[in-house]
Amino acid sequence: MCGTCGCGDGQVQIDGRHHHGDAREIVLERDIMAKNDGYAAANRQRFRNGGILALNLVSSPGSGKTSLLVKTIEMLGDATCSVIEGDQQTSHDADRIRATGAPAVQINTGKGCHLDAHMVGHAVDDLAPSPGSILFIENVGNLVCPAGFDLGEAHKVVVLSVTEGEDKPLKYPDMFAAADLALINKADLLPHLDVDMDRIVANARRINPKLDIVRISARTGEGMQDWLDWIRAAQAAMRPATAAE
Amino acid sequence: MHEMSLCENIRDIIQEQAAESGFVRVNRVWLEVGALSCVEPDALRYGFDVVMRGSVAEGAALEIATPAAKARCLACGQVAVVAHRYDPCPACGAVEMQVTQGDALKISKLEVV
Ligand SMILES: Nc1nc2c(ncn2[C@@H]2O[C@H](COP(=O)(O)OP(=O)(O)O)[C@@H](O)[C@H]2O)c(=O)[nH]1
Ligand SMILES: [Mg+2]
Ligand SMILES: [Zn+2]
Ligand SMILES: [Zn+2]
Ligand SMILES: [Zn+2]
Numbered sequence: 001m002c003g004t005c006g007c008g009d010g011q012v013q014i015d016g017r018h019h020h021g022d023a024r025e026i027v028l029e030r031d032i033m034a035k036n037d038g039y040a041a042a043n044r045q046r047f048r049n050g051g052i053l054a055l056n057l058v059s060s061p062g063s064g065k066t067s068l069l070v071k072t073i074e075m076l077g078d079a080t081c082s083v084i085e086g087d088q089q090t091s092h093d094a095d096r097i098r099a100t101g102a103p104a105v106q107i108n109t110g111k112g113c114h115l116d117a118h119m120v121g122h123a124v125d126d127l128a129p130s131p132g133s134i135l136f137i138e139n140v141g142n143l144v145c146p147a148g149f150d151l152g153e154a155h156k157v158v159v160l161s162v163t164e165g166e167d168k169p170l171k172y173p174d175m176f177a178a179a180d181l182a183l184i185n186k187a188d189l190l191p192h193l194d195v196d197m198d199r200i201v202a203n204a205r206r207i208n209p210k211l212d213i214v215r216i217s218a219r220t221g222e223g224m225q226d227w228l229d230w231i232r233a234a235q236a237a238m239r240p241a242t243a244a245e
Numbered sequence: 246m247h248e249m250s251l252c253e254n255i256r257d258i259i260q261e262q263a264a265e266s267g268f269v270r271v272n273r274v275w276l277e278v279g280a281l282s283c284v285e286p287d288a289l290r291y292g293f294d295v296v297m298r299g300s301v302a303e304g305a306a307l308e309i310a311t312p313a314a315k316a317r318c319l320a321c322g323q324v325a326v327v328a329h330r331y332d333p334c335p336a337c338g339a340v341e342m343q344v345t346q347g348d349a350l351k352i353s354k355l356e357v358v
Contacts, residue, residue: 032350145247173330209341
């Protein structure tokens with residue numbers, strides 16, 4: 001009896017697969033995401049060196065990431081912002097950003113359902129964000145796998161629109177666990193909907209007790225100031241680290 | 246959802262290891278896929294067979310272990326096995342639990358020739 005796979009002595013050897021007299025085991029314990037994490041670490045170091053605040057915006061399609069970014073850039077001033085747009089096919093969103101005057105680079109992932117840190121590194125080469133600026137990364141619309149890919153950002157920001165329902169944080173817990181801030185967008189629609197804002201917040205906190213949550217509307221501007229304050233605080237939080245080095 | 250690209254990572258790691266350790270074929274691959282890693286084992290199996298074609302791990306058997314996830318209760322400090330990120334604390338019922346383990350995704354070992 002073969003000790004490796006339990007095949008009997010004299011069993012037919014197919015395709016050479018039963019020549020395991022010399023088979024051996026190699027213990028690896030290797031993280032499958034290690035390659036991405038290596039690129040992410042390089043991106044993060046680069047952002048830190050330049051004092052660049054990188055924010056990774058994640059959501060399902062249509063929750064309002066691009067609309068929020070356009071409004072945010074208008075309020076912050078285009079000189080201090082740049083944007084990496086991830087999309088499977090079109091460059092429509094990058095065009096919307098460029099219309100504000102801020103530089104934008106489009107990454108088309110084709111069939112890929114997420115951005116990875118290697119793609120983002122190349123986009124940063126193209127974009128060359130200026131020191132002290134804010135880099136927004138709009139991820140591919142998908143509440144599942146972008147949660148698993150570190151891009152080197154300072155924070156993941158999850159955008160959820162109120163029309164998506166109260167249960168989404170529970171259905172997509174990984175994303176809410178990975179994020180530091182949730183923007184609950186399209187708050188202007190709340191009066192027309194049968195949706196309970198408090199339950200969205202409670203469900204999100206249940207997944208991630210430390211999550212900051214801002215109720216916002218890209219349409220009316222409600223909550224935009226809270227979001228900008230959060231960005232300013234995040235910028236301030238990265239300064240002592242840069243000064244100490 | 247991105248199981249194909251994870252399989253490409255697995256293939257690249259195995260190919261690098263083959264060059265380093267000097268094996269020419271992989272009979273069996275053991276993966277550890279944490280219960281909260283958001284990876285679908287069935288999709289991973291399908292992608293594995295397709296992506297390994299033409300590599301040293303073509304036709305290799307795939308063993309997937311799914312270790313349980315653990316979380317710490319922020320209210321009472323209890324560490325418990327959880328099936329979901331939103332499971333309440335079994336000791337005190339609090340819903341604020343911080344996951345401490347169970348999202349790993351790694352190649353544990355290989356059987357090679
Ligand atoms: N009512 C309302 N509609 C919004 C708001 N923000 C975005 N939208 C609309 O939602 C749709 C998708 O927005 P978009 O920014 O392209 O979402 P993305 O796919 O996440 O980038 C568009 O029709 C927007 O006009 C909002 O705050 N309120
Ligand atoms: Mg968009
Ligand atoms: Zn490259
Ligand atoms: Zn993906
Ligand atoms: Zn407890």
